[in-house]
Amino acid sequence: MSTTYTITLQNCAFFARHGVHDEEEFLGQRFFVDAELDVTAGDALESDQIGDTVNYGIAFTVIEEIVTGKRRYLIEALALDIAKGLCQTFPQIRRAKITVRKPNAPVPGVLDFVQVSVEHFA
Numbered sequence: 001m002s003t004t005y006t007i008t009l010q011n012c013a014f015f016a017r018h019g020v021h022d023e024e025e026f027l028g029q030r031f032f033v034d035a036e037l038d039v040t041a042g043d044a045l046e047s048d049q050i051g052d053t054v055n056y057g058i059a060f061t062v063i064e065e066i067v068t069g070k071r072r073y074l075i076e077a078l079a080l081d082i083a084k085g086l087c088q089t090f091p092q093i094r095r096a097k098i099t100v101r102k103p104n105a106p107v108p109g110v111l112d113f114v115q116v117s118v119e120h121f122a
Contacts, residue, residue: 003041004094007054010034014067018078021106025071029104031078032113033063037086038095054090062089075100075116083120096120 012035017028037054044053066085072078083096097119105114 003045004038005041005045007037007039007056007059008035009037009056009060009063012060012063014064016067016071018072018075018102019106020073024106029102031067031075032101032103033067033082034099034101035059035063035082035086036095036097036099037090037093039090040092040094042092044092054086054093058089059086062086075102075114076118079116079118080120083118087120087122091122093122095122 012033014031014033015028016031017025018031019025037059039054042052062085063082066082067078072081079098079100083098086096087093097117099115099117101113101115103113105111107114
């Protein structure tokens with residue numbers, strides 16, 4: 001029997017220029033990301049060594065580089081790129097659930113945010 005555990009990075013905030021409208025690229029806005037990472041324990045729980053687990057400082061940097069990198073029209077595509085990037089960086093991740101929130105989505109009304117979640121299985 002194998003053991004897994006979950007690492008969660010909650011409400012990571014970044015300024016970026018994603019969206020289908022020209023003004024979204026021109027003005028930019030804040031995006032918020034949650035990452036729920038299911039990890040195969042391997043040696044981490046016994047060894048108590050950072051090198052045997054997902055270093056969440058590095059995970060944050062991977063998320064930041066993807067969010068602030070190239071423009072995506074859809075936050076769905078952004079979420080999938082984040083999930084894939086984390087799984088490529090950390091082979092011990094078995095499932096990455098990424099949620100991206102966009103508080104200033106161009107909609108004809110008032111809302112707190114638009115949110116998309118993507119699950120990627122490595």
